[in-house]
Amino acid sequence: MTVPTELVQDDSSEALADSTSDASLARSLARSLEIEKQLETDPGRFRMLTGDRPTGHLHLGHYFGSLRNRVALQDKGVDTFVLIADYQVITDRDSVDSIQERVYSLLTDYLSIGLDPARTTIFAHSAVPALNQLMLPFLSLVTDSELRRNPTVKAEQDATGGRPMSGLMLTYPVHQAADILFCKANVVPVGKDQLPHLEQTRVVARRFDERYGRAGDQAAPVFPQPDALLSEVPNLLGTDGTKMSKSRGNTVELRMSADETAKVLKKAVTDSDRRITYDPANRPEVSNLVLLASLTTGRDPHQIAEEIGDGGSGTLKKLVTESVNDYLAPVRARRIELEADPAELRRVLAEGNARANEVAEATLGEVREAMQMVYG
Structure with a gap:
C-alpha cells in the first residue's frame, strides 16, 4: 500500500516537527493569552474538551494542575466537555481490573470539586461509538512515521525495551484527535509538553478539510483547528520528593479522610x-x-x-x-x-453519554456527507 504523497510533503508535517520549537511555543503562548482575554468577555464562543484516564484516584496534583481550572472555565460559561478515557486505559495495559469502579470514582471526584452536569458534559469513551468511528477516516490522514514521532508514542516505545507496542498505543494521538474533534472543541487546556498532541489534532482537522471538507463547494471547514489554553501549573512534587504519581503512592488523594x-x-x-x-x-x-x-x-x-x-x-x-x-x-x-447515592452517579453518566452521543452522531453525519458516503 502506498502512502499518498501529500501526507508526506504538505506543510502539516513541518508543523508537527516544529511544534516544540521556541518559536512555536511563543506563538502558542501568545494565542493562549489572547484566548484568556476573550474568555473574560465572550466565553460562549468557546467549547472546551479535556479529560482523564481512569487509572487511579485523583489527587492534589490533578486538582491544582487542571481540575480547579476546569471548574473556573465552566463557571465562566465555556461549553465544557470532560472525557473519562476508559478506552485509553487499554493502550498500555493488559488488564482493566476495577475499571468500572475507577470510572465512577473519577466521576465522583469531578462532581465533588464542582463540575456541574447541567453545564458540563461528562462522558466515557466506550459509550460513544460515533466518536471512536471517526478514527477510521482520521487514520487515513496521517503516516506511521508521524505517529512514531509523537512524544508519548516515542516514550512508550523506549520504555518497552524493544517489545512491540500495541496498535492502539501507536494510534493514541489520532484517538486524541477524535476526542477533541468529535465535539468540535476549539480550545484545549494543555501543558507545554502536550502541544505536539494538539498539533497532531490540528493537522488532522486541516488535512480532512483539504481532502473532503470543501467538497461540493462547501465554504466552511468541517472541523475547527483547536487552540491550546496554556496556564501556569504549580510544580507539586510527591511526598517523597519525586514526581507526584498515582503509581508511586506519593500523593494526597482527594478521597482520603x-x-x-x-x-x-x-x-x-x-x-x-x-x-x-x-x-x-x-x-x-x-x-x-x-x-x-x-x-x-x-x-x-x-x-x-x-x-x-x-x-x-x-x-x-x-x-x-x-x-x-x-x-x-x-x-x-x-x-x-x-x-451514598450510586443511582445518581449512574444517572449523571448516562445523561452525559447521551449528550455526547448526540454530538458525535451529528459530527459523524457531517463527515460522511463530506466524504460522500451517505447511502440512502
Missing part, C-alpha cells in the same frame, strides 16, 4: 535544616510543602516560610496538614454524599 491525609503528610520528605525557607531550586522537598500550604490558604509562600522560621519540619507539616484538610473538607463532604 483527614486522618489518612495526616498520616501521608507526616511521612513527607524534608531536609536537615531546621529553618524553613521557600527555595524551590535548593530545597525542593521543604519548598513543596510550603507551596502546598500556599495553594490551600491563598497566602504567599515566602510569607508562610518566614512565619514558621525556626519551627522546623514538624511545624511545617502541621500547618500543611491543617490547611489541606480545611481546604478539602467541603469536597470530601460532597464526595461522601455522592458515594
Whole structure:
C-alpha cells in the first residue's frame, strides 16, 4: 500500500516537527493569552474538551494542575466537555481490573470539586461509538512515521525495551484527535509538553478539510483547528520528593479522610535544616510543602516560610496538614454524599453519554456527507 504523497510533503508535517520549537511555543503562548482575554468577555464562543484516564484516584496534583481550572472555565460559561478515557486505559495495559469502579470514582471526584452536569458534559469513551468511528477516516490522514514521532508514542516505545507496542498505543494521538474533534472543541487546556498532541489534532482537522471538507463547494471547514489554553501549573512534587504519581503512592488523594491525609503528610520528605525557607531550586522537598500550604490558604509562600522560621519540619507539616484538610473538607463532604447515592452517579453518566452521543452522531453525519458516503 502506498502512502499518498501529500501526507508526506504538505506543510502539516513541518508543523508537527516544529511544534516544540521556541518559536512555536511563543506563538502558542501568545494565542493562549489572547484566548484568556476573550474568555473574560465572550466565553460562549468557546467549547472546551479535556479529560482523564481512569487509572487511579485523583489527587492534589490533578486538582491544582487542571481540575480547579476546569471548574473556573465552566463557571465562566465555556461549553465544557470532560472525557473519562476508559478506552485509553487499554493502550498500555493488559488488564482493566476495577475499571468500572475507577470510572465512577473519577466521576465522583469531578462532581465533588464542582463540575456541574447541567453545564458540563461528562462522558466515557466506550459509550460513544460515533466518536471512536471517526478514527477510521482520521487514520487515513496521517503516516506511521508521524505517529512514531509523537512524544508519548516515542516514550512508550523506549520504555518497552524493544517489545512491540500495541496498535492502539501507536494510534493514541489520532484517538486524541477524535476526542477533541468529535465535539468540535476549539480550545484545549494543555501543558507545554502536550502541544505536539494538539498539533497532531490540528493537522488532522486541516488535512480532512483539504481532502473532503470543501467538497461540493462547501465554504466552511468541517472541523475547527483547536487552540491550546496554556496556564501556569504549580510544580507539586510527591511526598517523597519525586514526581507526584498515582503509581508511586506519593500523593494526597482527594478521597482520603483527614486522618489518612495526616498520616501521608507526616511521612513527607524534608531536609536537615531546621529553618524553613521557600527555595524551590535548593530545597525542593521543604519548598513543596510550603507551596502546598500556599495553594490551600491563598497566602504567599515566602510569607508562610518566614512565619514558621525556626519551627522546623514538624511545624511545617502541621500547618500543611491543617490547611489541606480545611481546604478539602467541603469536597470530601460532597464526595461522601455522592458515594451514598450510586443511582445518581449512574444517572449523571448516562445523561452525559447521551449528550455526547448526540454530538458525535451529528459530527459523524457531517463527515460522511463530506466524504460522500451517505447511502440512502
